[in-house]
Amino acid sequence: MAQRTTEVIVGLFMIAGLAALLFLALQVSGLSPKSAGDRYTLYANFNDTGGLAPRGKVSMAGVTIGAIESIELDTETFQARVVLAIDAGIDNIPADSAAVIRTSGLLGDQYIDISVGGDLESLNPGDTFYSTQSAMNLERLISNFASGR
Amino acid sequence: MESSAYITLKDVVFSRGGRRIFDGVTLDIPKGKITAIMGPSGTGKTTLLRLIGGQLRPDSGQVTVDGHNVPALKRKDLYRLREKMGMLFQSGALFTDLSVYENVAFPLRVHTRLPEDMIRDIVLMKLEAVGLRGARKLMPSELSGGMTRRVALARSIALDPELIMYDEPFAGQDPIAMGVLVKLIRDLNSSMGLTSVLVSHDVPESLSICHYACILADGKVIGEGTPEELREHPSDRVQQFLNGQPDGPVPFHYPASDAAEDFGVTGGAL
Amino acid sequence: MIDRIAALGRGGLDVISSFGRSGRFLVGVLAGIPRPATGFPLLLRQLYFVGVLSLAIVVVSGLFIGMVLGLQGYTILSDYGSEAAIGQMIALTLVRELGPVVTALLFAGRAGSALTAEIGLMKATEQLSSMEMMGVDPLRRVIAPRLWAGFIAMPVLAIIFSVVGIWGGMLVGVDWLGVFEGAFWGNMQSSVDFVDDVLNGVIKSVVFGFVCAWIAVYQGYDCVPTSAGISSATTKTVVYSSLAVLGLDFVLTAVMFGDF
Numbered sequence: 001m002a003q004r005t006t007e008v009i010v011g012l013f014m015i016a017g018l019a020a021l022l023f024l025a026l027q028v029s030g031l032s033p034k035s036a037g038d039r040y041t042l043y044a045n046f047n048d049t050g051g052l053a054p055r056g057k058v059s060m061a062g063v064t065i066g067a068i069e070s071i072e073l074d075t076e077t078f079q080a081r082v083v084l085a086i087d088a089g090i091d092n093i094p095a096d097s098a099a100v101i102r103t104s105g106l107l108g109d110q111y112i113d114i115s116v117g118g119d120l121e122s123l124n125p126g127d128t129f130y131s132t133q134s135a136m137n138l139e140r141l142i143s144n145f146a147s148g149r
Numbered sequence: 150m151e152s153s154a155y156i157t158l159k160d161v162v163f164s165r166g167g168r169r170i171f172d173g174v175t176l177d178i179p180k181g182k183i184t185a186i187m188g189p190s191g192t193g194k195t196t197l198l199r200l201i202g203g204q205l206r207p208d209s210g211q212v213t214v215d216g217h218n219v220p221a222l223k224r225k226d227l228y229r230l231r232e233k234m235g236m237l238f239q240s241g242a243l244f245t246d247l248s249v250y251e252n253v254a255f256p257l258r259v260h261t262r263l264p265e266d267m268i269r270d271i272v273l274m275k276l277e278a279v280g281l282r283g284a285r286k287l288m289p290s291e292l293s294g295g296m297t298r299r300v301a302l303a304r305s306i307a308l309d310p311e312l313i314m315y316d317e318p319f320a321g322q323d324p325i326a327m328g329v330l331v332k333l334i335r336d337l338n339s340s341m342g343l344t345s346v347l348v349s350h351d352v353p354e355s356l357s358i359c360h361y362a363c364i365l366a367d368g369k370v371i372g373e374g375t376p377e378e379l380r381e382h383p384s385d386r387v388q389q390f391l392n393g394q395p396d397g398p399v400p401f402h403y404p405a406s407d408a409a410e411d412f413g414v415t416g417g418a419l
Numbered sequence: 420m421i422d423r424i425a426a427l428g429r430g431g432l433d434v435i436s437s438f439g440r441s442g443r444f445l446v447g448v449l450a451g452i453p454r455p456a457t458g459f460p461l462l463l464r465q466l467y468f469v470g471v472l473s474l475a476i477v478v479v480s481g482l483f484i485g486m487v488l489g490l491q492g493y494t495i496l497s498d499y500g501s502e503a504a505i506g507q508m509i510a511l512t513l514v515r516e517l518g519p520v521v522t523a524l525l526f527a528g529r530a531g532s533a534l535t536a537e538i539g540l541m542k543a544t545e546q547l548s549s550m551e552m553m554g555v556d557p558l559r560r561v562i563a564p565r566l567w568a569g570f571i572a573m574p575v576l577a578i579i580f581s582v583v584g585i586w587g588g589m590l591v592g593v594d595w596l597g598v599f600e601g602a603f604w605g606n607m608q609s610s611v612d613f614v615d616d617v618l619n620g621v622i623k624s625v626v627f628g629f630v631c632a633w634i635a636v637y638q639g640y641d642c643v644p645t646s647a648g649i650s651s652a653t654t655k656t657v658v659y660s661s662l663a664v665l666g667l668d669f670v671l672t673a674v675m676f677g678d679f
Contacts, residue, residue, distance in 0.1 A: 006467045007463055009467060009471055010466045010471060013467075013470055013471045013474065013575065014575065016575075017574070017576075017579060020578040020579045020581070020582040021578050021621075024514065024613075025617065028510050028514070028585060028607055028608065028617070202551075202552050204552070228556070231551075231553065232554045234552065235552075236549065236552040236553075238549050239545070240544055242545040242546050242548065242549035243546075244546055245541075255553070255555075256554075259553070259555050260553075301549075
């Protein structure tokens with residue numbers, strides 16, 4: 001019973017498994033070496049977050065600059081308070097920018113888009129977005145349309 | 150002359166599956182001699198070997214091997230005691246994925262750290278003792294029944310044990326193979342000074358080689374002694390067993406209802 | 420009537436005692452970790468029999484399942500105009516669910532039944548008894564390497580299954596049905612999270628591998644040592660393993676992917 005051959009074959013088996021895992025990591029889940037630690041927090045309050053969910057995309061001019069950490073209900077103002085994690089490299093968002101909830105495609109996922117303002121001052125970590133636009137509610141749109149604007 | 154007992158069973162009681170297999174069995178197995186344990190099928194002769202080897206524990210009673218109280222032994226001590234025992238199973242029980250050579254070498258590889266050339270010498274010596282040195286490269290599937298048993302015998306003496314137990318060694322063997330086994334058992338016993346325990350229901354062969362015999366039936370010892378003493382034994386059951394009488398204390402008919410009822414013939418006219 | 424109730428009670432007690440035996444058996448096997456010098460070659464051999472020889476069925480099944488997912492997914496998604504999402508559909512389905520579960524079922528059928536039959540046969544021909552009588556612990560020498568081999572080989576097989584399936588889905592989606600390759604991979608990468616999806620899938624397959632190997636090895640060890648007993652034990656291995664895998668899959672999915 002060729003012990004050597006068995007060892008080699010089992011070794012190849014394990015290597016194949018590791019290679020497959022690596023493939024899953026890089027090609028399938030898009031894992032990149034960038035650490036997720038270089039982010040800072042911003043807040044935004046919405047009247048209606050619609051279908052927004054944690055891990056959703058935060059983008060500016062169509063480029064992803066961060067992710068949604070969590071969504072909570074503020075029991076005093078009865079608004080939704082969304083915690084955003086923005087990449088540390090994007091540290092000069094004008095202070096009067098707006099956070100808008102958009103939908104990708106007609107039935108796609110919802111994400112937050114930062115609409116750039118003109119202020120010379122930037123938002124600091126822990127700041128809250130001044131103006132926000134809530135999610136587009138399809139039923140309200142249709143009833144508005146049906147009732148003649 | 151009396152040799153001291155190597156194995157002692159005292160008042161051993163053992164049940165399994167609701168059936169009392171041993172009901173107060175007491176017997177001594179002398180050291181250095183061949184002892185045959187005989188009895189009708191199903192009296193638990195193999196169970197006795199398992200009790201001696203510590204694979205089973207008696208419900209009550211003592212099992213002593215070479216001074217050690219077997220049921221009370223801890224796992225490590227039990228395994229060390231087993232290194233002094235060899236057991237030949239009814240089917241040989243060779244490891245089917247190892248060659249004859251590797252099978253015999255197995256106990257040596259596991260229990261000793263001997264170098265490879267010493268292991269080779271020992272294995273070949275043991276195979277020579279059973280006459281199968283030339284078969285060392287064969288696989289168990291290529292062996293005949295008798296050869297399988299001889300290889301198993303070689304394996305069980307690989308570590309030079311003090312005790313060797315044979316479980317139905319003569320079952321289903323042709324006369325030549327039987328003769329070979331009888332010769333081997335006798336030679337091994339005299340040349341190595343082993344204590345041999347032979348479990349069998351083959352009366353002529355067993356009595357021809359043993360020094361001492363014991364007959365078990367219904368969970369008890371019904372007769373024991375040297376072969377000559379047993380042949381003169383007064384008990385009817387012993388005589389029926391030894392002489393192979395079909396009817397006697399062990400009846401021919403399995404208990405059944407009245408024959409007349411079964412055949413529809415009752416007293417009186419139809 | 421009373422007899423039937425008694426029989427039911429006896430059956431229940433048998434099941435419970437069987438669980439108890441298998442638990443003690445497991446403790447015995449895990450406690451007997453073999454010495455590295457002798458144990459490693461045994462483990463290696465078992466990895467070969469259990470893992471490498473299962474590769475064929477895993478790869479072929481993975482390929483076909485991936486291709487079917489591609490076809491079916493395309494049909495459904497094209498109704499919504501979202502064909503580009505097919506990449507993430509295939510990847511998530513395979514990595515989270517089908518990879519671990521189907522591989523476990525195949526494993527139970529192929530390697531599990533082989534292990535049970537082998538150990539059962541060793542028991543029936545008294546090889547395990549004779550090993551014990553020679554002072555070698557069969558749990559340590561025969562059973563433990565097989566248990567560990569199953570435990571190690573299963574996640575590897577599951578990962579390979581997922582990868583082959585994704586590749587098969589890509590063959591169908593991109594090469595045959597014409598989904599844009601960039602969208603296929605891009606959508607997949609943005610929705611498959613390594614920790615939450617891939618690693619959770621790996622954890623599932625580790626659990627499944629352990630359970631399947633344990634059941635297979637125990638059924639072989641505990642079987643009635645006759646040919647009828649071995650065949651019944653082999654059947655039990657496949658049935659119990661499959662049920663256990665599907666049940667555990669529900670529990671693990673609820674814990675990992677449910678938002679509780």
